[in-house]
Amino acid sequence: MTVLETARPHPSTSRQWWVLTVRIITPTLRNGEVVTLIAASIMFTVGFYIPLKQMMGALANGMSSYAQYLMPLIALQAIAFASLSAAFRSATDSVLGINRRFKSMPIAPLTPPASRMSASMYRCSIALAVSLVCGHVIGFRFYGGLAHTVGFCVVVLLIGAALSFLGDLIGAATENPEATAPLMLLPQLILGFLSVGVQPVERFPSWIQPFVRNQPASQEVYALRALAGDSTPMAGPVSWSVIGPTLLWVAGFTIVLLPFHVLVASRRR
Amino acid sequence: MVVASADNTTATRGGLGDERPIVERDFAENSLRRLVPHTWVLTARLMRRWRRDRAAVLESVAMPVVLLVTLHIVLDDGISQVTGHSALYGSVPLIAMVAAMSGSMVGGIGLMRERSDGFLSRLWVVPMHRASGLLSRLAADGVRIVVTTAVILCAGLVMGFRFHQGFLASVAFVFVPTVFGLAFTVIVITLALYAANTLVVEGTEVIWGMLMFFSSGFVPLDQFPRWIQPVVQHQPVSYSVEAMRGLSLGGPVLAPAVGMLLWSAGIVAVCAIPMAVGHRRASMRG
Numbered sequence: 001m002t003v004l005e006t007a008r009p010h011p012s013t014s015r016q017w018w019v020l021t022v023r024i025i026t027p028t029l030r031n032g033e034v035v036t037l038i039a040a041s042i043m044f045t046v047g048f049y050i051p052l053k054q055m056m057g058a059l060a061n062g063m064s065s066y067a068q069y070l071m072p073l074i075a076l077q078a079i080a081f082a083s084l085s086a087a088f089r090s091a092t093d094s095v096l097g098i099n100r101r102f103k104s105m106p107i108a109p110l111t112p113p114a115s116r117m118s119a120s121m122y123r124c125s126i127a128l129a130v131s132l133v134c135g136h137v138i139g140f141r142f143y144g145g146l147a148h149t150v151g152f153c154v155v156v157l158l159i160g161a162a163l164s165f166l167g168d169l170i171g172a173a174t175e176n177p178e179a180t181a182p183l184m185l186l187p188q189l190i191l192g193f194l195s196v197g198v199q200p201v202e203r204f205p206s207w208i209q210p211f212v213r214n215q216p217a218s219q220e221v222y223a224l225r226a227l228a229g230d231s232t233p234m235a236g237p238v239s240w241s242v243i244g245p246t247l248l249w250v251a252g253f254t255i256v257l258l259p260f261h262v263l264v265a266s267r268r269r
Numbered sequence: 270m271v272v273a274s275a276d277n278t279t280a281t282r283g284g285l286g287d288e289r290p291i292v293e294r295d296f297a298e299n300s301l302r303r304l305v306p307h308t309w310v311l312t313a314r315l316m317r318r319w320r321r322d323r324a325a326v327l328e329s330v331a332m333p334v335v336l337l338v339t340l341h342i343v344l345d346d347g348i349s350q351v352t353g354h355s356a357l358y359g360s361v362p363l364i365a366m367v368a369a370m371s372g373s374m375v376g377g378i379g380l381m382r383e384r385s386d387g388f389l390s391r392l393w394v395v396p397m398h399r400a401s402g403l404l405s406r407l408a409a410d411g412v413r414i415v416v417t418t419a420v421i422l423c424a425g426l427v428m429g430f431r432f433h434q435g436f437l438a439s440v441a442f443v444f445v446p447t448v449f450g451l452a453f454t455v456i457v458i459t460l461a462l463y464a465a466n467t468l469v470v471e472g473t474e475v476i477w478g479m480l481m482f483f484s485s486g487f488v489p490l491d492q493f494p495r496w497i498q499p500v501v502q503h504q505p506v507s508y509s510v511e512a513m514r515g516l517s518l519g520g521p522v523l524a525p526a527v528g529m530l531l532w533s534a535g536i537v538a539v540c541a542i543p544m545a546v547g548h549r550r551a552s553m554r555g
Contacts, residue, residue, distance in 0.1 A: 031465035047482030055347045181374040182328035185474045
């Protein structure tokens with residue numbers, strides 16, 4: 001007995017986090033998840049660009065090409081798809097009871113959600129990389145120098161983190177994988193179409209313009225468009241008044257979701 | 270069938286005090302006389318589940334309606350300038366197809382859950398017609414597609430969509446999405462029986478997303494670059510949209526309807542045997 005007591009392991013939180021993260025990432029390489037993620041990112045590029053180029057191309061607001069105009073929306077759609085599918089994952093985990101199992105083990109309460117978040121960031125990185133490659137193919141270029149290019153990627157990943165946080169909460173709160181399915185692609189398409197990512201705000205009916213201009217997707221499109229730059233000055237300047245709203249949306253979103261996460265995590269069954 | 274014959278002998282074997290009800294068996298479990306009532310019971314079960322799972326049902330109907338309104342706001346100006354009539358005659362059929370396809374995921378996820386929690390194996394040891402499990406899923410999905418199409422149609426009518434081809438054509442309109450919608454359900458069920466859980470959901474979304482973007486209901490055919498127009502023109506969702514456009518606004522109905530039926534028949538022909546085999550395997554697994 002004494003031998004057992006002295007041999008009792010003292011698991012390190014960072015190691016547990018790594019193990020739980022790898023638990024989610026490893027299957028994605030085998031079961032085709034990475035392939036669907038890449039396919040989805042390609043779909044958003046070709047799906048918005050090819051049908052809309054001719055009809056909307058003239059409306060690109062003085063920018064050098066419709067690809068340059070559309071790219072922020074493509075990146076946002078790809079990242080939203082990658083992160084909101086966290087809802088299905090965490091709902092499945094909840095239904096299978098693995099979260100309950102983790103609660104009964106010597107694991108810090110924040111480790112399982114942290115590992116789910118880092119796995120989501122892995123998915124977001126893939127989506128961002130693929131959509132940047134696709135954007136390059138259709139003619140999108142960075143004009144803003146290294147700092148702005150890095151800023152573009154960081155802002156996209158921050159948005160991805162906030163959306164993963166939301167997706168994880170939806171899944172854990174509903175515990176109903178069936179109910180998460182309609183929440184994945186349709187809402188992001190709706191917000192994407194109702195943003196300045198496809199056409200300038202002046203093209204919308206006047207009654208909906210305030211919503212279109214101020215909803216998070218539009219503010220994010222403005223920020224990303226400025227960070228990407230353009231050969232013409234129409235992309236807008238990189239300033240706090242352009243980037244700030246996006247950062248505030250992301251921060252506000254996370255702060256509002258935090259208590260709900262704590263509530264769901266501390267729920268006992 | 271082995272199960273059934275073993276079941277018949279229990280009455281004679283039960284000598285140790287376990288009394289079991291002796292069920293009258295007029296027909297074999299796989300007789301056609303059993304197929305209809307068994308399928309009906311299981312279909313009613315699935316529809317009762319949906320009625321009680323309000324969140325999933327509301328989302329799968331409400332989201333497409335919101336997307337229809339959105340597409341109308343964003344694309345109507347551009348499309349009516351190009352074609353000369355309202356974009357609704359393309360977008361109402363398109364969204365009906367999107368709702369039919371995206372909603373089939375709810376059934377697919379339900380099937381995966383019932384496989385993993387053992388419900389399918391439970392049904393397999395019951396003297397039930399072997400085809401009724403799959404047929405009931407298709408029947409329930411058919412009902413779901415007709416209902417969602419009707420809701421989307423009502424939203425379209427409020428926004429200014431009108432039938433110009435008479436009463437029969439408008440009734441036929443409601444049933445058009447069922448044809449390819451059910452073929453799509455067959456794909457989802459087959460995927461659900463073979464692939465990993467998450468792949469089914471995301472793969473399905475990518476498939477219907479591509480079919481939506483590259484269809485003649487999203488933007489008119491001549492707005493696509495010339496090299497991709499044949500693909501857009503001959504894919505199943507475009508065929509369905511064109512058939513529904515013909516039934517509402519006017520135009521050819523027969524040619525697109527034949528294309529849609531050929532696509533659906535092809536999909537069912539390819540998937541039928543893998544689906545039946547996969548369902549049997551999933552049912553016999555612990």
